[in-house]
Amino acid sequence: MKKVLIANRGEIACRVIRACRSLGLKTAAVFSEADEHALHAELADEAYPIGPAPARKSYLDRAAVLEAARLSGADAVHPGYGFLSESPAFARAVEAAEMTWIGPRAKTIEDMGDKERARMLAKSAGVPVLPGSPRFAAGDAAGLAQCAEDVGYPLLVKAAGGGGGIGMRLVEGPERLAEVVEATQMQAERTFGDGTVYLERFVARARHVEVQVFGLGDGRVVTFPERDCSVQRRFQKVIEESPAPGLSPVTREAMRKAAEALAAQERYRGAGTVEFVLDGDSEEFFFLEMNTRIQVEHPVTEMATGVDLVGLQLRLAAGDGLEALADACPVAEGHAIEARIYAERPEKGFLPSPGHLERCDLPEQADGLRIDGGIRQGDTITAHYDPMIAKLIAVGDDRQHAIERLRAGLAQCRISGVATNLDFLLNVLADEAYRKGGVSTRFVEENLRALTTVPADHA
The missing domain is CATH 3.30.1490.20 (ATP-grasp fold, A domain)
Known part of the structure; x- marks a missing residue:
C-alpha cells in the first residue's frame, strides 16, 4: 500500500492525511467545486475534482470518486466518516477495482446498516436489546x-x-x-x-455510552475505554468524553464484553463503535447500533489512551497483523473531553449559520490540548455540508482537570463572520449538573434556555 485516496472532505480528510504522512503513505484528495481551495485539497499530495457542490453530485457520487482514485493511481481508499463510509456498495466497488478498502467488510457494513438486522445480530451475540x-x-x-x-x-x-x-x-x-x-x-x-x-x-433518563472496538478480522477484538456522548442536540452529539463518568466497574466491564462479543461474532475488521443506551437510574444498558467506521469523536479515545486509531486502520489494511495490540486492551491514561465547534445558532434551535469565516483564531496545539479542523480563516462555510468548524479535545489527570483545560481552550477561540456555539459549549462545561457527571441525553433539551444564554463575561 503506497497511496491512499481519501473519499471525504474537511476535518476528517485532514486527519487521515496526517496519519498517512506519519506512515510514509502518499495521499490523494477529492474536492467539489465548493472545496477547490479547501485545506484538505491543499494538504494532500494530489487533489482531484469530482463535481458540483451538492454532496450527491460529488462526495456521494461513487463513480466520480472511483474515477479520481483510478486517475491518481491510489491502491487504497479511506472513506472517513459520513458520505460513503457506510456504503456497502462503495466498499464492494473499491475492491472490484482492485484497491484496498480501509474499513470493515461490505457484508458487515450492510448487516449493521440495517438496524433491524443489527438488532437480531446483537441478540444472537447475547447483547441486551431494547x-x-x-x-x-x-x-x-x-x-x-x-x-x-x-x-x-x-x-x-x-x-x-x-x-x-x-x-x-x-x-x-x-x-x-x-x-x-x-x-x-x-x-x-x-x-x-x-x-x-x-x-x-424510549428510555426516559437515558445516557448514550459507546465502546470503541478494533477488530483484526479473524475474531480477535480489542476494546477501548467507553465514551459518554450524552450531551446532544437534535439527537446529535456535541460533547463527548472518556471514560464515562459515574459508571460502576461492573457496568463498564459488562458493556465492554458485550461490544467485544458482537464484534467477535461478526469477525469485525478495523475500527468500529458499538453504541448503547444506558438507563441512568438502573445502569441497565441496551444495544443501540453499531457504526462501521471511524467516529467523529475518535480523538477522545486517542487522547485518553495514546493510541492512534486512524493509524491502526491504515496499518491493518497494509497487512500489519497488529499482534502487539491484540495482546492487551488499551486502558485510559487520563480523562479526555471533546467539544465540537459549529457554525450554528443554538438560540434558534441550532440552525446552521453558513457564511464567510472572517476570523478564526483557535488556540495553539499544546500539551493536553488538541485541535482537529479542516477550515481556515477566509474559508466559506456553505449550506451544502456539515457546519463543523473544529474540534477541541482536552486530556487531564482527572475529569475536572480535563474540563478546566477544555474551558480554557474554548475561551481563547475568536471566530467571526458566522454565528457559533462557543458560548453554548462554555455554558455546558460550567453547568453544575454536567460537572457532577452522568447527565442524560435530554440534558440540553431540559436546560436549553440557560445553556443558550450568553455568559455575562461574553456579553
Whole structure:
C-alpha cells in the first residue's frame, strides 16, 4: 500500500492525511467545486475534482470518486466518516477495482446498516436489546397502533437505514403516532433512499455510552475505554468524553464484553463503535447500533489512551497483523473531553449559520490540548455540508482537570463572520449538573434556555 485516496472532505480528510504522512503513505484528495481551495485539497499530495457542490453530485457520487482514485493511481481508499463510509456498495466497488478498502467488510457494513438486522445480530451475540417493532415500509402503517402499544410509550420512530441522529423522532403518546411515522418515512426516503422505519422503546433518563472496538478480522477484538456522548442536540452529539463518568466497574466491564462479543461474532475488521443506551437510574444498558467506521469523536479515545486509531486502520489494511495490540486492551491514561465547534445558532434551535469565516483564531496545539479542523480563516462555510468548524479535545489527570483545560481552550477561540456555539459549549462545561457527571441525553433539551444564554463575561 503506497497511496491512499481519501473519499471525504474537511476535518476528517485532514486527519487521515496526517496519519498517512506519519506512515510514509502518499495521499490523494477529492474536492467539489465548493472545496477547490479547501485545506484538505491543499494538504494532500494530489487533489482531484469530482463535481458540483451538492454532496450527491460529488462526495456521494461513487463513480466520480472511483474515477479520481483510478486517475491518481491510489491502491487504497479511506472513506472517513459520513458520505460513503457506510456504503456497502462503495466498499464492494473499491475492491472490484482492485484497491484496498480501509474499513470493515461490505457484508458487515450492510448487516449493521440495517438496524433491524443489527438488532437480531446483537441478540444472537447475547447483547441486551431494547423492545422494538417490525419494520414499516414507506406508506405502510398496517398494525402500527398495536405495535406501538406493545413497545410502550414514550417511543422513538427510527429510520431503518438512518444514523447520526437523523431520521429519529420521539412520540409521547398515540395521538401523533401516525403523523410522526409518516413524516419520518418521508424524511428517511429523501435522506437515505429508504423510507422504512421501526419503533423502539424510549428510555426516559437515558445516557448514550459507546465502546470503541478494533477488530483484526479473524475474531480477535480489542476494546477501548467507553465514551459518554450524552450531551446532544437534535439527537446529535456535541460533547463527548472518556471514560464515562459515574459508571460502576461492573457496568463498564459488562458493556465492554458485550461490544467485544458482537464484534467477535461478526469477525469485525478495523475500527468500529458499538453504541448503547444506558438507563441512568438502573445502569441497565441496551444495544443501540453499531457504526462501521471511524467516529467523529475518535480523538477522545486517542487522547485518553495514546493510541492512534486512524493509524491502526491504515496499518491493518497494509497487512500489519497488529499482534502487539491484540495482546492487551488499551486502558485510559487520563480523562479526555471533546467539544465540537459549529457554525450554528443554538438560540434558534441550532440552525446552521453558513457564511464567510472572517476570523478564526483557535488556540495553539499544546500539551493536553488538541485541535482537529479542516477550515481556515477566509474559508466559506456553505449550506451544502456539515457546519463543523473544529474540534477541541482536552486530556487531564482527572475529569475536572480535563474540563478546566477544555474551558480554557474554548475561551481563547475568536471566530467571526458566522454565528457559533462557543458560548453554548462554555455554558455546558460550567453547568453544575454536567460537572457532577452522568447527565442524560435530554440534558440540553431540559436546560436549553440557560445553556443558550450568553455568559455575562461574553456579553
